Amino acid sequence: DAGVTQSPTHLIKTRGQHVTLRCSPISGHKSVSWYQQVLGQGPQFIFQYYEKEERGRGNFPDRFSARQFPNYSSELNVNALLLGDSALYLCASTKGVGTGDSGNTIYFGEGSWLTVV
Amino acid sequence: RKEVEQDPGPFNVPEGATVAFNCTYSNSASQSFFWYRQDCRKEPKLLMSVYSSGNEDGRFTAQLNRASQYISLLIRDSKLSDSATYLCVVGDTGRRALTFGSGTRLQVQP
Numbered sequence: 001d002a003g004v005t006q007s008p009t010h011l012i013k014t015r016g017q018h019v020t021l022r023c024s025p026i027s028g029h030k031s032v033s034w035y036q037q038v039l040g041q042g043p044q045f046i047f048q049y050y051e052k053e054e055r056g057r058g059n060f061p062d063r064f065s066a067r068q069f070p071n072y073s074s075e076l077n078v079n080a081l082l083l084g085d086s087a088l089y090l091c092a093s094t095k096g097v098g099t100g101d102s103g104n105t106i107y108f109g110e111g112s113w114l115t116v117v
Numbered sequence: 118r119k120e121v122e123q124d125p126g127p128f129n130v131p132e133g134a135t136v137a138f139n140c141t142y143s144n145s146a147s148q149s150f151f152w153y154r155q156d157c158r159k160e161p162k163l164l165m166s167v168y169s170s171g172n173e174d175g176r177f178t179a180q181l182n183r184a185s186q187y188i189s190l191l192i193r194d195s196k197l198s199d200s201a202t203y204l205c206v207v208g209d210t211g212r213r214a215l216t217f218g219s220g221t222r223l224q225v226q227p
Binding site (some may be wrong): 033035048110 | 123148149158159160161162163168200204206208209213214216217218219220
């Protein structure tokens with residue numbers, strides 16, 4: 001079975017540009033979450049989507065947005081890129097809404113490495 | 118103050134050693150607790166969930182003390198393959214999010 005798939009794996013953007021990152025969850029999983037991991041830090045929560053609705057939002061500016069499609073795949077969009085947006089962007093997949101408690105294990109994709117220059 | 122705090126390390130230990138990692142969390146309403154392992158430039162992978170009763174998986178033992186808001190991970194008989202960053206993670210049901218510590222780096226040496 002395919003795991004969580006993310007694309008692109010690596011990309012370089014210029015300050016002020018826009019980026020779209022994509023994620024396909026594990027088959028049968030209806031929830032997708034996005035995390036940002038800056039070098040030397042743990043991942044930080046950005047959004048959770050379940051059944052196409054936003055169910056949770058972290059402390060990120062409005063330049064960050066996301067959506068979930070009927071097939072449960074998701075996009076993360078970041079506008080007006082800053083140097084500080086350079087990070088590994090991780091997508092996490094779960095069956096339902098939740099935080100990894102019993103029966104709802106969270107699986108991460110390999111991530112998208114974004115470099116802003 | 119960070120919501121989840123860990124000693125960043127690095128912990129440099131010889132093969133066969135026992136090593137312990139600790140972490141504290143600030144949100145007393147947290148409901149779920151985990152240790153994740155992250156290899157260099159890879160995604161985090163669940164190592165084990167942590168329960169108040171304590172739990173063991175082979176060479177790994179995790180403990181949770183809710184009163185002290187403290188989580189621990191013990192690795193016995195360290196292997197070279199245990200070299201990685203270990204992330205202490207707390208689930209926040211209200212925000213529907215995981216909160217990660219910054220990680221503790223372990224380097225097991227031959």
